[in-house]
Amino acid sequence: MRKVYVVGVGMTKFGELWERSFRDLFVEAGIRAIEDAGVDGKEIEALYIGNMSAGLLVKQEHVASLIADHSGLASLHIPATRVEGGDASGALALVQGFSSIASGMYDVVVVGGVEKMSDVMAEKASEVLATTLDQEWEAFFGMTYASAYALMAKRHMHEFGTTEEQMALVSVKNHSNGSKNPMAHFRFEVSLEKVLSSPIVSYPIKLLESHAVSDGASALVLCSEKKAKEFESPVEISGIGQASDYIALHDRDNIVSMASTIEASKRAYEMSGVKPEEVDVAEVHDCFTISEIIAIEDLGFFKKGKGGQATEDGDTEIGGKVAINTSGGLKARGHAPGATGIAQVCEIVLQLRGEAEKRQVDNAEIGLTHNLGGSGGTCVVSILRRRR
Amino acid sequence: MTEGVARFWREIPHRYRLLGSKCDSCGRVFFPPRVLCPECRRKGNISRVALSGKGKIYSYTIVKDGANGFERQVPYVIALIKLEEGPLVAGQIVDCSPDEVEVGKPVELVFRRVSEDGEEGIIYYGYKFRLAEEEN
Ligand SMILES: [Zn+2]
Numbered sequence: 001m002r003k004v005y006v007v008g009v010g011m012t013k014f015g016e017l018w019e020r021s022f023r024d025l026f027v028e029a030g031i032r033a034i035e036d037a038g039v040d041g042k043e044i045e046a047l048y049i050g051n052m053s054a055g056l057l058v059k060q061e062h063v064a065s066l067i068a069d070h071s072g073l074a075s076l077h078i079p080a081t082r083v084e085g086g087d088a089s090g091a092l093a094l095v096q097g098f099s100s101i102a103s104g105m106y107d108v109v110v111v112g113g114v115e116k117m118s119d120v121m122a123e124k125a126s127e128v129l130a131t132t133l134d135q136e137w138e139a140f141f142g143m144t145y146a147s148a149y150a151l152m153a154k155r156h157m158h159e160f161g162t163t164e165e166q167m168a169l170v171s172v173k174n175h176s177n178g179s180k181n182p183m184a185h186f187r188f189e190v191s192l193e194k195v196l197s198s199p200i201v202s203y204p205i206k207l208l209e210s211h212a213v214s215d216g217a218s219a220l221v222l223c224s225e226k227k228a229k230e231f232e233s234p235v236e237i238s239g240i241g242q243a244s245d246y247i248a249l250h251d252r253d254n255i256v257s258m259a260s261t262i263e264a265s266k267r268a269y270e271m272s273g274v275k276p277e278e279v280d281v282a283e284v285h286d287c288f289t290i291s292e293i294i295a296i297e298d299l300g301f302f303k304k305g306k307g308g309q310a311t312e313d314g315d316t317e318i319g320g321k322v323a324i325n326t327s328g329g330l331k332a333r334g335h336a337p338g339a340t341g342i343a344q345v346c347e348i349v350l351q352l353r354g355e356a357e358k359r360q361v362d363n364a365e366i367g368l369t370h371n372l373g374g375s376g377g378t379c380v381v382s383i384l385r386r387r388r
Numbered sequence: 389m390t391e392g393v394a395r396f397w398r399e400i401p402h403r404y405r406l407l408g409s410k411c412d413s414c415g416r417v418f419f420p421p422r423v424l425c426p427e428c429r430r431k432g433n434i435s436r437v438a439l440s441g442k443g444k445i446y447s448y449t450i451v452k453d454g455a456n457g458f459e460r461q462v463p464y465v466i467a468l469i470k471l472e473e474g475p476l477v478a479g480q481i482v483d484c485s486p487d488e489v490e491v492g493k494p495v496e497l498v499f500r501r502v503s504e505d506g507e508e509g510i511i512y513y514g515y516k517f518r519l520a521e522e523e524n
Pocket of ligand 1: 411412413414415416425426427428429432433
């Protein structure tokens with residue numbers, strides 16, 4: 001298997017971008033990634049796009065062709081493929097691009113993700129997110145995306161004594177990080193009191209513990225080792241793992257951890273030879289605050305049941321044991337479902353290059369991304385390394 | 389009205405009578421029913437089994453921001469119920485104040501209207517749960 005490098009990153013600001021269309025969003029992110037890498041359009045051999053639900057959100061399917069076309073690549077006729085795995089769609093595009101280079105098929109590919117949430121009303125956006133659940137046996141009975149995670153939160157509280165304050169502190173930290181990120185949807189801090197007193201969405205989850213509903217796009221230029229030599233500061237994808245699980249919560253052995261995260265990370269750690277304690281900075285899928293707590297346990301950063309305490313102790317802050325969600329995470333950087341997994345990689349690459357400005361983790365060498373689909377039926381973990 | 393009828397109609401035995409399935413090779417019981425046992429796969433032997441609808445609350449949430457079609461029911465309780473026969477099942481807990489709901493409390497099945505597809509569409513029925521007497 002050949003080594004794969006990230007040589008260009010680009011994203012739009014995440015937010016409610018009323019003036020930009022679905023197609024505009026991706027073109028902006030794609031051009032930024034290509035300019036960051038300094039490649040010529042003619043060098044791109046393939047395009048993989050992560051997108052959760054353009055069909056429901058902008059009534060457009062067949063989006064890979066649309067995106068290639070509007071990115072100025074139509075006359076080159078490169079293969080363009082859309083992949084879908086709920087809100088893990090972006091990371092699935094990364095897996096496809098990685099595989100196509102690792103296998104020797106291509107030397108330069110662009111992977112990206114895009115979602116346009118604000119062309120529908122908020123209720124419709126919620127309904128679309130709930131389509132990542134089992135429609136017949138979860139959503140049918142009134143379960144929402146938030147309430148799936150609320151069930152996990154309540155059980156985590158029951159088994160481990162995790163508190164509402166500890167969960168709220170995830171949001172406080174991620175808002176603090178997001179306030180330092182110019183690409184973040186929410187660039188303001190929140191206090192613990194404000195999070196705890198925000199309206200309940202689905203007990204015990206509160207509004208200020210829920211991901212932002214964002215428009216956005218993100219893109220990476222990936223290349224092979226021989227090609228990477230031509231670039232300034234390539235970052236190696238030293239491990240990648242993807243896993244699936246029972247889509248519905250009721251079919252799982254427990255709901256206080258995610259088997260998909262455990263398996264995907266095991267595969268990524270094995271491929272890279274990296275141990276959890278060696279990771280300096282990680283972007284994890286904090287769609288709700290409990291999700292970050294469960295993820296940092298399942299990824300091996302903290303013991304099962306101790307994620308809340310670790311958060312309270314400041315171990316996940318910038319300067320802590322492992323900096324989690326320096327971008328602001330899904331909470332503050334935002335959640336544009338198809339774009340989220342790739343935006344996570346953008347943040348880690350900036351951290352490893354030392355370009356994360358006010359949110360820079362000192363001497364970050366190894367980073368990790370963790371992207372979930374739905375309530376954990378899909379997970380992708382990638383491990384990135386600065387080239388020494 | 390936007391939904392076809394067959395999609396609902398084909399699930400009636402499961403949603404009205406809690407008809408699950410069982411793998412006769414390994415003994416595992418499934419609800420919702422499965423056509424393939426995830427343990428035995430092709431070596432499994434699936435048959436139908438009716439479930440009691442009795443169980444205990446494994447986890448729950450009180451939904452304030454309701455799903456489409458459920459707005460008039462808020463706040464409502466969604467729970468995972470650990471059924472006597474083994475499987476977990478997701479459903480609402482009704483006929484009580486949300487404050488009375490606790491992890492571990494026994495519940496039993498009731499048959500109710502679940503939601504509706506707009507003013508003129510299908511009215512969906514199925515199971516919900518209510519708190520039951522503690523068994524001695
Ligand atoms: Zn079996």
